[in-house]
Amino acid sequence: MDTKYLFKRHNTYWVKVAVPQNLRKELGFDLRRSLKTHELSIAQKLRDAVVEEFKSKIFAAKDGLNKKNGKGSVKTFMPVTDTSNPQYYHKVVDCQYACPAHTPVPEYIRKIAQQEYTEAYMINWESNVFPGILGRTCDRPCEPACRRTRTHEKPVAICRLKRVAADYRDDVSHLLPKAPDNTNGKKIALIGGGPASLTVARDLLVIGYECTLFEKDHKAGGLMRTNIPSFRLPVEVLDEEVDQILDMGLKTKFNSEIISMKDFLKEDFDAVFVGTGAPKGRDLNIEGRKEASKNIHIGIDFLTSIAFEHINSIGKKVIVLGGGNTAMDCCRSSLRLGAEDVKVVVRSPFSQMKASEWEIEDTMEENIPIFENHVPKKFLHSNGKLSGMEFQKVEALFDDEGNRSLVPTDEEPVIMECDDVLVAIGQDNSFEWIERDIGIEFGEWDMPVVNSTTFQSTHPKIFFGGDAAWGPENIIWAAAHGHQAAISIHKFCHNEDINDRPEPGTNLISQKMGLHEWSYDNDISQAKRFLVPKTDQSISLKSLKVEVEKGFDEKLAMEEAQRCLNCDVQTVFSESLCIECDACVDICPTDCINFMFNGPEDEIRKNVRIPALNIEQDLLVSKILPTKRTMFKDEDVCLHCGLCAERCPTGAWDMQTFLYEEAKVY
């Protein structure tokens, strides 16, 4: 699969081009842009233009730099790494860097290993607001980023460990910040009661804002409540974490759907945050849709109806259309509602299904068959009742440019009998309620134009976040958006420049305790990723409310936590102390450390002990040493075992914990 320059953030493909180290002051660590597509083939097609654009930007910056330094074609040298830039060490903590909310993952995993669950929970709560919920439902961008994947192992079960913190913690109510007695007089409206709005509310309430939440349903939680079945996320867990925020003094207006933004703006609010998600499920308008409509349901509406207990049964034979996470939830819910024969039918090949790997696994464990390469042709019906579906079998073919097309095979159409069909083929935003003449500009795909840093729309008073801003993502993105939007709203309300973003908090502390003792456990666990225990299917399949995953017990959690490589414990190098004995070079188990003469980055990357081919990962470059050599450390597969520091006679290497805290409004 050709995914060069591409990465997947939730289900959307993005282009990312790393920026050479000497240009980072100017351009940042990498250039990235969403391709706004779920399809690899489309992403591959769109990729090249964006990559070219990024590259020319980098070349232009390089030229500018060379001119500034009076260099023409003079041989370039790798610049000394500026470790005072908080992003350098942050990037070494792969999981935290990959997390949209930048939760300090290794920090809380160590707390779990020490059985300090409450503290682990609070670290999470500070950063991602919903640890118990995310510990069960997060899309886990951190896990594919885990360094263990680069040493050919499975990632640490970060998400499961987060749940452990939530499961075993003590009461935290006394630790949560309280809203001050008097408000600061500023009133904020939050439209939509999902994770984005709740995060904004939490951040702004504690610094004295008066926040009012408008939600169309009778309870807050948004898609966390309506679209995630209870067997994955128990209602009690959801309620507790949502109530933590409501109880801070959030004013709520339930059952109040906003139908006109124009009218709404007449109300007395200093700023408005729109976190209405992507609530409209896509329909499938093929032959027979109208006639059989009684038994054809939109996936997310179906899940909502289950969540609010509006339905409690379904036909015996159910077909679920679609290969995303909603489809997985739909088929598993159907099984629990009493369906006996549930099938998932996908247009694309199995390997290109959009659902998270683990959700597909869970579905298959419940013996739900997934049919790939079946394109729905018509709904079959008799006497106004759905009787089955007809599919055309296809084959996914790729042309030279990597464009995928689903080409019908000459096989006979496939008929599948069914009583109900659930359509879970994607969801869209719905902004019919926002008039187009009130100053909110709408752009591509009828989405509002939103600044990706400030989350401000073209109407200065109105901010967007969560799925409402850029289409369907995951809860963790909504939380990250919420924090940033809160900062913007605060600055906006105080007439400050909202483009001037606060710096993250950082702290670098030596872990040295004795001659060769560290205050972190530097022994590398050889254990394989532990599986999470599950409820027996004879029980779990009978109820919508019995949670399938039991979560790690304390012992398993401890062992899984030990697998964490402590990537936030940084290898900090002091040139002035180094006597160049090369002991660190010899001891390093993964051959990361090199002493050699400086040169251009591509030459250095080629000539280090083991070529540093992963350009996404930086080289730590020292100042020049007495023998005119430079120390280069490839951050790629460093195990953070601290042996370089243990074998260093002068303490030129030290292991220092780097805590990076994303700026928040309070």
Next chain:
Amino acid sequence: MTYILKPVNHHPNLEKNKLGLTRRDYEGTISTLCAGCGHDSISAAIIEACYDLSLSSDQIAKLSGIGCSSKSPSYFLNQAHAFNSVHGRMPSVATGANLGNQNLLYLGVSGDGDTASIGIGQFMHAARRQLNITYFVENNGTYGLTKGQFSATNDQESKSKYGEDNLFAPIDLAAMAIQLGAGFVGRSFSGDRNQLVPLIKAAMKFKGFALLDIISPCVAFNNHDGSTKSYDHIREHNLSVSNLDFVPLGKEIKADYKEGEQIDVPLHDGALLSLEKLSKDYDPLDKKQAIMKLNEAEKEGKVLTGLLYINPEVKDHTEILNISDTPLNQLSEKELCPGSKNLDSVNSSLN
């Protein structure tokens, strides 16, 4: 001291040699020597040399005496045979082992105390007899295990860590070995891996007595400003006589040296040592000159390094003694007992 085991995890792109082994497969247990000890660098160089030559550990025997240096065989080639002998008596054990099985590669690891003091007699005779061994002297000029007294190789002008003067002149083990007839004498510095690794490879391939006198700074007791065996001092006073390229049999010669400055020395098994002379008037095949240059360098306070002397013509002791090629434990009654017919013919020849 390091309390954890070196993680078995290695770089996913770590290369493998002809035997399908990675460099990590040639390691030993984690070192218990002081952090930054030169001896650990030498162990790493031995590992690299054995890996590069695709040597099989079961064909190697590590022999050592007593001292920091003599602990170090634990830290490399943990699949090889090993014997940690009595202080200064490693050459005797090596001689016995060599007589029993001349097919193994013998790596003798010793220090300046073990070799130049208590074991000097053994060392001299091993060199004189052309014992087939690669003899490493991990030379730090100090008795590290007993807290830093001067050893017999410490230069006279080199003070102790506590400022005391050294009253006696040093022994130059390289010059001594050349004089005693050793066929291969090299000197190097633990901190110069580029020079050390080819030198070790060549020494291991040399049949006969190969001495490698390796200056190996003692970070705990002899790496201070007044020392002449510190990292800084050696780097400033290192005078390399040649660049060495070891070319195993069947490999193309890659080194491209200027004409007239190159000497190619064929080894016993057909491998080639390709030397680039760094000083015009130094000839490593000239015994008399080698000794002279060593003396000159010493007077100037320089440390002469590289391949100092090589005599490819030399015969090792098993050849001189005409010892059976087959290891003793593989000789059966058939070979050991010639039978009455042969005995009769021997007896009759004595009449």
